[in-house]
Amino acid sequence: MSKYSIKDIAAMAGVSIATVSRVINNKGKYSEETKEKVLKIINQTGYKVDGSAQSLKTNITFTIGILVPDIKNFFFADLVQKIEKELFDKNYSTIICNTDSDEEKEKSYLRMLENKKVDGIIVISGAKQGFRFESSLKNIPYICIDRKPADFNKTIFISSNHELGAQDAANYLLDHDVQRPAMVIRKHSPILNGRINGFRNSLEEHNIVFDRKENIFCFNGITSLTKYLSTYPETDGFFAIDDRLAIELIMALKQIGKKVPDDIQVIGFDNIPADEIISPTLTTIAQNTDKIAHYTIENILKVIKTPNESGDQILIPTTLVKRNSTF
Amino acid sequence: MSKYSIKDIAAMAGVSIATVSRVINNKGKYSEETKEKVLKIINQTGYKVDGSAQSLKTNITFTIGILVPDIKNFFFADLVQKIEKELFDKNYSTIICNTDSDEEKEKSYLRMLENKKVDGIIVISGAKQGFRFESSLKNIPYICIDRKPADFNKTIFISSNHELGAQDAANYLLDHDVQRPAMVIRKHSPILNGRINGFRNSLEEHNIVFDRKENIFCFNGITSLTKYLSTYPETDGFFAIDDRLAIELIMALKQIGKKVPDDIQVIGFDNIPADEIISPTLTTIAQNTDKIAHYTIENILKVIKTPNESGDQILIPTTLVKRNSTF
Numbered sequence: 264m265s266k267y268s269i270k271d272i273a274a275m276a277g278v279s280i281a282t283v284s285r286v287i288n289n290k291g292k293y294s295e296e297t298k299e300k301v302l303k304i305i306n307q308t309g310y311k312v313d314g315s316a317q318s319l320k321t322n323i324t325f326t327i328g329i330l331v332p333d334i335k336n337f338f339f340a341d342l343v344q345k346i347e348k349e350l351f352d353k354n355y356s357t358i359i360c361n362t363d364s365d366e367e368k369e370k371s372y373l374r375m376l377e378n379k380k381v382d383g384i385i386v387i388s389g390a391k392q393g394f395r396f397e398s399s400l401k402n403i404p405y406i407c408i409d410r411k412p413a414d415f416n417k418t419i420f421i422s423s424n425h426e427l428g429a430q431d432a433a434n435y436l437l438d439h440d441v442q443r444p445a446m447v448i449r450k451h452s453p454i455l456n457g458r459i460n461g462f463r464n465s466l467e468e469h470n471i472v473f474d475r476k477e478n479i480f481c482f483n484g485i486t487s488l489t490k491y492l493s494t495y496p497e498t499d500g501f502f503a504i505d506d507r508l509a510i511e512l513i514m515a516l517k518q519i520g521k522k523v524p525d526d527i528q529v530i531g532f533d534n535i536p537a538d539e540i541i542s543p544t545l546t547t548i549a550q551n552t553d554k555i556a557h558y559t560i561e562n563i564l565k566v567i568k569t570p571n572e573s574g575d576q577i578l579i580p581t582t583l584v585k586r587n588s589t590f
Numbered sequence: 591m592s593k594y595s596i597k598d599i600a601a602m603a604g605v606s607i608a609t610v611s612r613v614i615n616n617k618g619k620y621s622e623e624t625k626e627k628v629l630k631i632i633n634q635t636g637y638k639v640d641g642s643a644q645s646l647k648t649n650i651t652f653t654i655g656i657l658v659p660d661i662k663n664f665f666f667a668d669l670v671q672k673i674e675k676e677l678f679d680k681n682y683s684t685i686i687c688n689t690d691s692d693e694e695k696e697k698s699y700l701r702m703l704e705n706k707k708v709d710g711i712i713v714i715s716g717a718k719q720g721f722r723f724e725s726s727l728k729n730i731p732y733i734c735i736d737r738k739p740a741d742f743n744k745t746i747f748i749s750s751n752h753e754l755g756a757q758d759a760a761n762y763l764l765d766h767d768v769q770r771p772a773m774v775i776r777k778h779s780p781i782l783n784g785r786i787n788g789f790r791n792s793l794e795e796h797n798i799v800f801d802r803k804e805n806i807f808c809f810n811g812i813t814s815l816t817k818y819l820s821t822y823p824e825t826d827g828f829f830a831i832d833d834r835l836a837i838e839l840i841m842a843l844k845q846i847g848k849k850v851p852d853d854i855q856v857i858g859f860d861n862i863p864a865d866e867i868i869s870p871t872l873t874t875i876a877q878n879t880d881k882i883a884h885y886t887i888e889n890i891l892k893v894i895k896t897p898n899e900s901g902d903q904i905l906i907p908t909t910l911v912k913r914n915s916t917f
Contacts (some may be wrong), residue, residue, distance in 0.1 A: 306705070307701045307702060307704075307705045308701070308705075324705075326702060326706070333671075334661045334667045334670065334671060334686070335664065335667045335668055335671055337662065340661045340662045340667060341662055343661065343688070344660075344661060344662055344688055347688050348690070351695060351698075356687070356698065356699060356702040357687070357688070358685050358686070358687070358702075358706075359661070359685070359686035359687065359688065360683070360684070360685070360686065361670070361671055361674050361684070361686065363675070368678060371678075371683065372683060374634045374635070375634060375653060375683040375685075377634075378633070378634045378635075378651075379653070379685075379706045510867060514866075514867070536864075537863075537864050537867050539841075540837060540841070540864050540867045540868050541867050542869045
């Protein structure tokens, strides 16, 4: 396939022919960075090294796959973009696959990534609770972000601390005059038990009896909102499971003549740009995507170099961002 | 590499072993859909067909690459997701590459896609004005979306009709009491001459002399806005080059005490979800992403089957969406 010469490789890598030769023959001095760059280009171009270069590790492709459920969701797009940027700086190309939270699609893309010989896979919010990569080759390292892996003891898992974040959100409401809070979810919310547990913990700490049916409101448009508020008219605080839902909720509350925060305070989760566009601006729990991206890269590169069997769990703290939808 | 049997292939494709055999040997009856499914799985698994199946086209990988400048931009994310969904239904996997509008990154991802043997490449808004794919193999078909290709006579180009859309936007302002309109761009706006031309055409049709320095305002925060409005205090209508900018502008106008639309009308371009969150809601020119996605798929599959040298240009009409930021 290749028509590249060692001169082409040197030009593409921006190094001398002698350097390429040193890397190929694993002799003499060159930096780790130079080595990765040269190997990457050799791999991409399909340049055939001669027999003397048997020591060259040719099974590295310097490509990493990312499965992501929905690139239209700002949190995911932001995270994926940060991961891609940092990986690119480290000479890795990123293959992004949009899975629609569909298990069949996820499987199909995993097969595709396997077939394209990626060095590792980052699974963001896998479709199944308890993600398992049924690799037919069983040798592609992967890590899970935001949704727990099935083989919990063997796979690295990185996520925001959803439980503590939700607890902070509910604590904030209860410490700012809210007497009767409800958590708001969607009809088809992905199961986020961490956030629900955090909400419950906060209520219990404040000596409020948590009743799933009463304290969790499944928002499904204006009608569901008026119905919920006529059943529980004393409701004065909503914790929405994510900011997109919180914004829909504020717009619906405005439509039925409820004032935010005067009648009902609202807090969300994620910290998306629309939070500053809505009026009133939305108080929320921010996920630290910089840090999630950073740990993701550190760990995927680690498991690529040394298969990891330790099942580390890394939970990243969230922070509360105060805006005008709460007191 | 492969440890798959014909039985595995049949199971994965959800067809009988006999059907797989018929496809492999190109004998007997099966639908085009079944054939594609079986070939795809054979390709993905690396299943080795025996000598009798020489007629099998094994160079098809059923993967298509997409270069996209910024998946955090809603218009791009929406378009990519629609393309991905329709391609998946047609048994193609999509490799999404985020290029940051960076030429070097674009080149690197093109090399990667070439190396991963995709069947075709969809280039959305290439970094260079006049995109050219310097393929070393020169045999991967590609089409350009939204940014014109360099070899205009040979490459299919699909885009919204930015010029007519912008003209509609300006016409709307001028037909609704605006006397002194300005177009608003960013300091580092990607060059969108089509939209600027459309704005200019509208002004000239309304017998307003277009002066680039006077009628194009480069928005760069509150200070630039107050400065522009003190230089041209009679300004009563803004056409922002995209909705994200229009929203920033509305927020800045509110901060300096200007009423939208009473003092100044604002119209945007793109039709993103935030348009309905901002107060007042944003009148805009909607791009028809369904149709752009549909034409994109139709044409990439066409050029994969039969290399096209005709350089078709497909311009998709936009539509005006009236909301509350204009009269």
